[in-house]
Amino acid sequence: MMKKENKNRKNQSDEKNLTRKEALKKVGKYAAFTGASMLLVLSPKEAPAQSPGDSPRQAPRW
Amino acid sequence: MKVISHSIGRKTALWMPVPNQYVLTDPVAGEIAQLIEDGFEKEKIVNLCVKSAGYPENEIDRLENELRQLMREEAKNQKQKYGDYNMEPLFNQMKDADFSEKYYRLLNQTFRVSFTSAEAQFAVHPKFAHLQTQPKESVNHHFRVFHHKKQFALKVNEEWVGFWPQEREHFFTGMFSQKLLEKIYTKNGNEWMGVFHASAVSFENNCLLFAGNSGAGKSTLAALLFSRGFDVLADDFVPVESKTGRVFRFPAALSVKKGAVDLLGSSFKRLKKAKEYHLPKQQKTVKYLPVNHFNSNSVNHVPCSGLVFVDYKPNSGFQLEEIPPEEAFARLVPDSWIYPSEENSKRFMEWFSNLHFFKLNYSDNEKMVAEIKTLFQKTKPQAS
Numbered sequence: 088m089m090k091k092e093n094k095n096r097k098n099q100s101d102e103k104n105l106t107r108k109e110a111l112k113k114v115g116k117y118a119a120f121t122g123a124s125m126l127l128v129l130s131p132k133e134a135p136a137q138s139p140g141d142s143p144r145q146a147p148r149w
Numbered sequence: 150m151k152v153i154s155h156s157i158g159r160k161t162a163l164w165m166p167v168p169n170q171y172v173l174t175d176p177v178a179g180e181i182a183q184l185i186e187d188g189f190e191k192e193k194i195v196n197l198c199v200k201s202a203g204y205p206e207n208e209i210d211r212l213e214n215e216l217r218q219l220m221r222e223e224a225k226n227q228k229q230k231y232g233d234y235n236m237e238p239l240f241n242q243m244k245d246a247d248f249s250e251k252y253y254r255l256l257n258q259t260f261r262v263s264f265t266s267a268e269a270q271f272a273v274h275p276k277f278a279h280l281q282t283q284p285k286e287s288v289n290h291h292f293r294v295f296h297h298k299k300q301f302a303l304k305v306n307e308e309w310v311g312f313w314p315q316e317r318e319h320f321f322t323g324m325f326s327q328k329l330l331e332k333i334y335t336k337n338g339n340e341w342m343g344v345f346h347a348s349a350v351s352f353e354n355n356c357l358l359f360a361g362n363s364g365a366g367k368s369t370l371a372a373l374l375f376s377r378g379f380d381v382l383a384d385d386f387v388p389v390e391s392k393t394g395r396v397f398r399f400p401a402a403l404s405v406k407k408g409a410v411d412l413l414g415s416s417f418k419r420l421k422k423a424k425e426y427h428l429p430k431q432q433k434t435v436k437y438l439p440v441n442h443f444n445s446n447s448v449n450h451v452p453c454s455g456l457v458f459v460d461y462k463p464n465s466g467f468q469l470e471e472i473p474p475e476e477a478f479a480r481l482v483p484d485s486w487i488y489p490s491e492e493n494s495k496r497f498m499e500w501f502s503n504l505h506f507f508k509l510n511y512s513d514n515e516k517m518v519a520e521i522k523t524l525f526q527k528t529k530p531q532a533s
């Protein structure tokens with residue numbers, strides 16, 4: 088039973104490995120054109136917000 | 150939660166659950182991130198990338214290090230989700246003497262909103278004043294807005310929602326709108342894909358989002374389009390539903406800056422007589438223009454087909470050009486709230502991939518209105 092499970096796991100891992108290899112081959116076509124890859128980190132807002140300072144703090148001028 | 154990747158134009162976007170960040174990068178880095186997540190050792194990853202994709206070893210080595218570091222990063226200085234501090238004791242001491250109480254009618258529901266001070270009222274009321282109704286005994290929801298010792302607090306139906314210091318007032322007003330939105334449509338926070346900082350204009354069941362920096366002329370553009378028969382679904386606070394990707398109506402008034410009042414005055418006679426409000430932080434004066442209501446004929450959610458980054462520039466005439474998806478992504482994400490879950494980030498990136506992207510510079514209003522009408526006809530929503 089244990090052996091079978093290990094075998095399954097190995098197969099899954101091999102499949103994953105194969106898929107990754109294919110995926111990498113696909114992305115490999117960009118290798119010739121691109122320079123150093125950059126990681127552009129984008130942080131969304133931590134909570135819903137409205138425009139800063141878009142609500143009046145003082146009494147309106149009547 | 151795991152890392153989600155999606156192709157955005159010629160780039161790959163990765164969503165990192167901790168600390169809720171999107172990373173825009175080359176497709177190979179997306180593959181490396183997936184390999185790291187699948188538990189591959191560094192040596193194996195470098196080997197696979199060099200052999201299969203032909204990338205230089207030192208480049209893969211560097212990317213792998215940087216990605217692993219990002220993916221390991223703990224939530225630094227992570228703040229409490231809804232508000233910054235637990236100020237409950239401070240606000241619990243307050244007695245029930247409210248400064249004012251207003252009633253608003255939104256989509257067949259009555260909201261009673263109590264304000265504990267003039268400051269609390271000024272932070273919220275002007276944008277919703279046009280929805281005010283007569284006091285009623287039977288209400289669907291009770292919101293209480295507190296302002297005490299330079300702190301804002303919000304209670305909805307007797308439950309605390311959060312506490313915000315005055316300098317983070319925009320998060321307090323954002324949460325007020327979010328809670329209002331959830332109650333209007335009876336949808337929880339996690340049913341929303343996000344809230345976008347834009348003006349949502351619709352025409353013939355097609356919605357375009359007009360985004361841009363503060364002062365870029367989004368609201369003026371939305372008001373101009375409204376005066377020519379377009380529908381304004383939302384301004385400044387644009388909610389999109391996660392499941393359908395539809396933009397939902399949110400009926401806060403448009404804030405029109407003093408400079409635009411003369412321009413819009415001929416189309417909106419009531420604007421000249423409207424109350425003027427001073428925003429001390431930005432040293433500007435605005436008027437609120439209520440163009441957005443719920444009524445029996447109103448369509449309250451519309452599929453979205455595009456994103457237009459607006460910049461009003463004097464004497465620029467009119468220029469509208471397509472921009473790459475990756476540029477639009479990098480501009481949109483930091484200015485948006487996107488519900489942080491694996492399923493939703495996937496939906497957000499899929500939704501985004503189906504949009505068209507443009508950059509608009511204009512000063513010629515007539516030309517802008519005509520060309521935007523054509524743009525609505527050219528862009529077709531992918532989902533309904």
